[in-house]
Amino acid sequence: IKFAIGLCVSIFLGTSQVMAxxxxxxxxxxxxxxxxxxxxxxxxxxxxxxxxxxxxxxxDLISFSSGQxxxxxxxxxxxxxxxxxxxxxxxxxxxxxxxxxxxxTLSAGNYNFASTAALSTDILTLDAQNIDSPxxxxxxxxxxxxxxxxxxxxxxxxxxxxxxVMWNVGSSATLQQRAEFLGxxxxxxxxxxxxxxxxxxxxxxxxxGSV
Numbered sequence: 202i203k204f205a206i207g208l209c210v211s212i213f214l215g216t217s218q219v220m221a222x223x224x225x226x227x228x229x230x231x232x233x234x235x236x237x238x239x240x241x242x243x244x245x246x247x248x249x250x251x252x253x254x255x256x257x258x259x260x261d262l263i264s265f266s267s268g269q270x271x272x273x274x275x276x277x278x279x280x281x282x283x284x285x286x287x288x289x290x291x292x293x294x295x296x297x298x299x300x301x302x303x304x305x306t307l308s309a310g311n312y313n314f315a316s317t318a319a320l321s322t323d324i325l326t327l328d329a330q331n332i333d334s335p336x337x338x339x340x341x342x343x344x345x346x347x348x349x350x351x352x353x354x355x356x357x358x359x360x361x362x363x364x365x366v367m368w369n370v371g372s373s374a375t376l377q378q379r380a381e382f383l384g385x386x387x388x389x390x391x392x393x394x395x396x397x398x399x400x401x402x403x404x405x406x407x408x409x410g411s412v
Contacts, residue, residue: 228280229250231249231250232400233406234404234405234406235406235407237253241263247268249404250269251269251270252271252277281408295310298313301319301320302318302320303319306326306328307328309364310337311338314340316342319346320353324351325351326353327353329355331357332362333359334362335358337367337384340369341370341371344371345386346375347376351377355383365385366384368384368386370387370389372389374386375395381398381399382400385403385406392410392411
């Protein structure tokens with residue numbers, strides 16, 4: 202498992218999204234946050250801090266390219282809960298319920314899945330269209346599943362731009378083996394990251410379950 206954190210957070214358009222952008226900054230340098238436990242199995246490399254709100258970090262040792270194990274404290278938990286709430290009230294302009302993200306090209310915007318969102322063994326392309334602060338907000342009613350070897354890429358990014366990708370998940374998120382993911386996952390329950398999976402420019406936040 203590999204995690205990478207890059208603080209690629211811009212301020213979104215719309216009142217609730219401006220709130221979300223401000224809240225993300227309160228999470229500081231945490232790459233992984235869990236409500237219950239962080240359970241690491243195997244060789245994982247993480248750039249950023251790791252912590253659990255009400256449990257412990259357990260399992261195999263984590264290799265840090267930067268960051269450390271650290272208690273997030275009540276303020277970080279409050280920020281994570283506030284972020285989830287803010288994203289839930291963000292406007293959703295495009296309904297993708299029932300669609301598979303594999304093979305799609307999406308411009309910056311807000312996208313809604315009433316239930317499960319899935320990315321098959323294919324590529325999801327996010328097209329920034331050379332705008333200054335492109336942002337994608339995915340509101341998912343239940344689960345997010347990124348299949349084995351699937352990937353997300355971003356194109357047409359202006360030099361110096363700060364793209365933001367948020368995945369607000371109503372239950373749990375799963376990245377299968379060797380999935381190449383982009384963005385911040387905020388899951389109500391748990392996040393499962395398969396062997397060889399990689400989160401680029403993002404965080405894994407499970408509010409009440411484990412990572």
